[in-house]
Amino acid sequence: xxxxDEVKNIITKACESAVNANKLENTGLxxxxxxxxxxERFGDYASSxxxxxxxxxxxxxxxxGNTMKEFIEGSKIIEKVEVVKPGFINIFLSTDFLxxxxxxxxxxxxxxxxxxxxxxxxxxxxxVSANPTGPLNVVSARAAAVGDTIANLLEAAGNTVDREYxxxxxxxxxxxxxxxxxxxxxxxxxxxxxxPEQGYQGEYIKEIAEECGKYSDxxxxxxxxxxxxxxxxxxxxxxxxxGQKNDLESFNINYRTFFSEKxxxxxxxxxxxxALLEEKGMIYEEEGKKIFRSTDFGDDKDRVxxxxxxxxxxxLADIAYHKNKIDRGYDRLxxxxxxxHHGYIARLKGAIQAMGHPEDKxxxxxxxxxxxxxxxxxxxxxxxxxxxxxxKDLIGDIGTDVARYFFIMRTMDSxxxxxxxxxxxxxxxxxxxxxxxxxxxxxxIFREAEKRGxxxxxxxxxxxxxxxxxxxxLMKLMVRFPEDIYDAAEKAEPHRIASYLLKLAQKYHKxxxxxxxxxxDSVMTNxxxxxxxxxxxxxxxxxxxxxxSAPESM
RNA sequence: GCGCCAGUAGCUCAGCUGGAUAGAGCAACGGCCUUCUAAGCCGUGGGUCAGAGGUUCGAAUCCUCUCUGGCGUGCCA
Numbered sequence: 236x237x238x239x240d241e242v243k244n245i246i247t248k249a250c251e252s253a254v255n256a257n258k259l260e261n262t263g264l265x266x267x268x269x270x271x272x273x274x275e276r277f278g279d280y281a282s283s284x285x286x287x288x289x290x291x292x293x294x295x296x297x298x299x300g301n302t303m304k305e306f307i308e309g310s311k312i313i314e315k316v317e318v319v320k321p322g323f324i325n326i327f328l329s330t331d332f333l334x335x336x337x338x339x340x341x342x343x344x345x346x347x348x349x350x351x352x353x354x355x356x357x358x359x360x361x362x363v364s365a366n367p368t369g370p371l372n373v374v375s376a377r378a379a380a381v382g383d384t385i386a387n388l389l390e391a392a393g394n395t396v397d398r399e400y401x402x403x404x405x406x407x408x409x410x411x412x413x414x415x416x417x418x419x420x421x422x423x424x425x426x427x428x429x430x431p432e433q434g435y436q437g438e439y440i441k442e443i444a445e446e447c448g449k450y451s452d453x454x455x456x457x458x459x460x461x462x463x464x465x466x467x468x469x470x471x472x473x474x475x476x477x478g479q480k481n482d483l484e485s486f487n488i489n490y491r492t493f494f495s496e497k498x499x500x501x502x503x504x505x506x507x508x509x510a511l512l513e514e515k516g517m518i519y520e521e522e523g524k525k526i527f528r529s530t531d532f533g534d535d536k537d538r539v540x541x542x543x544x545x546x547x548x549x550x551l552a553d554i555a556y557h558k559n560k561i562d563r564g565y566d567r568l569x570x571x572x573x574x575x576h577h578g579y580i581a582r583l584k585g586a587i588q589a590m591g592h593p594e595d596k597x598x599x600x601x602x603x604x605x606x607x608x609x610x611x612x613x614x615x616x617x618x619x620x621x622x623x624x625x626x627k628d629l630i631g632d633i634g635t636d637v638a639r640y641f642f643i644m645r646t647m648d649s650x651x652x653x654x655x656x657x658x659x660x661x662x663x664x665x666x667x668x669x670x671x672x673x674x675x676x677x678x679x680i681f682r683e684a685e686k687r688g689x690x691x692x693x694x695x696x697x698x699x700x701x702x703x704x705x706x707x708x709l710m711k712l713m714v715r716f717p718e719d720i721y722d723a724a725e726k727a728e729p730h731r732i733a734s735y736l737l738k739l740a741q742k743y744h745k746x747x748x749x750x751x752x753x754x755x756d757s758v759m760t761n762x763x764x765x766x767x768x769x770x771x772x773x774x775x776x777x778x779x780x781x782x783x784s785a786p787e788s789m
Numbered sequence: 790g791c792g793c794c795a796g797u798a799g800c801u802c803a804g805c806u807g808g809a810u811a812g813a814g815c816a817a818c819g820g821c822c823u824u825c826u827a828a829g830c831c832g833u834g835g836g837u838c839a840g841a842g843g844u845u846c847g848a849a850u851c852c853u854c855u856c857u858g859g860c861g862u863g864c865c866a
Contacts, residue, residue, distance in 0.1 A: 273809070283808060286846080296846090320809065321847080366866065408866055496866095524864070535792080539864045549866050577793050578861050603794060604860070644814095645802065648794060650859065652801070657815095664828065666814065672828050683825045734803065737813075748821090748830045789828065 239718050242280045242326055243269045249306035258302045264288050278325030279711050285322040296322020333710040334698040340769040348720045348776050352393030359560050360386050362571035364401040367472040368412045371482045371626040374605045380642035381602050382571045383488045384729040387780045392724035397491040404472050405496045413468025419444035443471050482626045486635055487782040499555045505547050508555035517589040532585030554586040568597045577601050602647045608654040633658050636783045640667035643781055644733040673740040675789040677771040680752050696762035705746040712739055716773050736777045743770050
């Protein structure tokens with residue numbers, strides 16, 4: 236159980252006891268809420284219960300707090316309870332308890348911070364899903380870092396999580412892609428061709444065309460122009476998706492499924508989805524089009540799902556895709572989208588409801604855009620014009636660790652100004668190195684201990700040596716690690732982990748400069764080594780959650 | 790017009806389910822290595838929380854309006 240919840244239970248019980256002893260009136264008192272005080276001198280956990288209930292009880296918050304205090308004191312885990320100024324009840328954990336927690340962290344090791352859930356949810360999280368019309372850019376990299384980290388967090392929170400990537404290998408963009416490659420292919424064989432007006436102009440299109448040279452025999456047998464375009468489109472998609480997979484793998488992401496949109500059209504899922512919506516009375520016809528009543532679910536207007544010529548729109552395929560995911564047995568779906576798709580939320584969530592599922596079956600997270608700065612100026616990106624910064628180049632320039640950390644350290648709904656030059660230049664004093672350095676430092680101490688022939692035995696550690704400000708402050712933060720994971724998973728806010736680890740590294744570095752770990756006093760050495768081991772475990776687990784390596788030396 | 794996101798230190802950003810004196814990193818300046826990694830630590834300076842009202846014991850946080858920037862508002866995907 237989270238220490239936070241234990242504290243909550245203690246205060247809740249204290250409240251009940253006070254009521255039973257007629258010290259407090261039972262007048263529909265609010266639920267106890269536990270918060271983290273802003274400053275350490277206000278304790279480790281605090282409750283504003285007395286402030287909240289003052290009016291109801293017609294007593295001063297201080298008076299209520301003092302009454303509560305009597306019933307809270309005496310718990311093994313609590314060292315002291317303070318009732319202060321406006322009426323906060325501040326709780327201080329005991330050093331003995333913290334020592335126990337430390338031993339527990341060592342015992343749990345890799346598992347520390349993870350939860351067992353009685354009934355784990357099966358969650359599908361879909362992210363990046365960039366069009367297969369080119370390589371991944373830095374905007375996709377942000378979604379990749381965020382999505383994968385949220386997946387990690389949900390796993391740590393005890394769920395079964397599958398990462399999924401939707402390949403939009405159907406529709407106009409694909410047609411245009413095929414046309415573009417075909418044009419380049421013809422150019423290569425010396426033909427004078429007009430490049431498609433809206434075509435993809437990137438250099439990589441030429442490379443694909445070149446590669447297609449090896450299929451020349453096959454290509455020569457295709458007479459129909461559309462068939463030819465299809466052929467080149469298929470080859471281009473194959474090439475692009477392979478490249479995207481490569482980039483994602485080097486970003487430490489392992490997808491379980493790459494799902495092709497084309498299969499939905501081929502296996503009848505699109506039609507059966509339409510049939511289902513019609514059956515539910517959610518579709519009406521107008522001027523030969525079939526239209527989904529998305530306004531029933533708060534959308535601005537109803538949406539066309541089948542065009543006049545009978546072709547389904549992207550929306551219908553997407554509804555079919557989400558139905559497919561639900562049919563595969565997932566309890567919950569999460570989509571991560573760019574800001575340019577936010578207008579799409581209402582209609583898709585509406586469709587989920589129209590098919591008879593609860594509104595929160597699907598959660599859509601919007602990751603805000605990345606502005607790429609070059610010499611302080613925003614660089615405009617356009618995939619169609621082939622002007623964009625590649626994810627591959629980013630990884631090559633600053634590395635996966637730094638890139639992932641940069642994308643995760645901010646909240647996902649803030650627009651991110653990403654200055655690659657700065658990220659490269661600062662790479663030696665980057666926050667991520669600060670975390671990794673703390674880990675490497677600890678590893679180094681253990682190597683040194685071994686070199687000196689010290690026999691590390693954490694059972695011989697003692698609370699006595701933990702009674703100093705740096706150590707206590709460090710342990711209090713260590714205890715909060717599972718709580719932060721819980722909150723970060725619950726709220727889908729991965730940046731919380733980055734902040735947490737930064738604070739932990741700070742406190743560790745502070746401890747390190749104030750205290751010598753290896754000394755002649757073997758009890759003290761064992762105690763400090765146990766503390767170091769605990770920090771090391773958390774740093775490693777935390778960095779792992781972010782998809783970042785924890786080096787043994789730097 | 791409507792919708793979404795943002796506006797907090799010189800810069801990049803935390804803090805936002807209302808709580809205690811508004812924080813961090815970077816940049817600037819000044820200290821700390823005979824001893825486990827100085828990729829570290831300590832200290833100093835730096836704020837009209839975009840603005841105006843409102844709600845209450847209490848507002849950066851909630852409500853309304855205004856201003857600024859970005860994005861969206863396809864039978865594209």
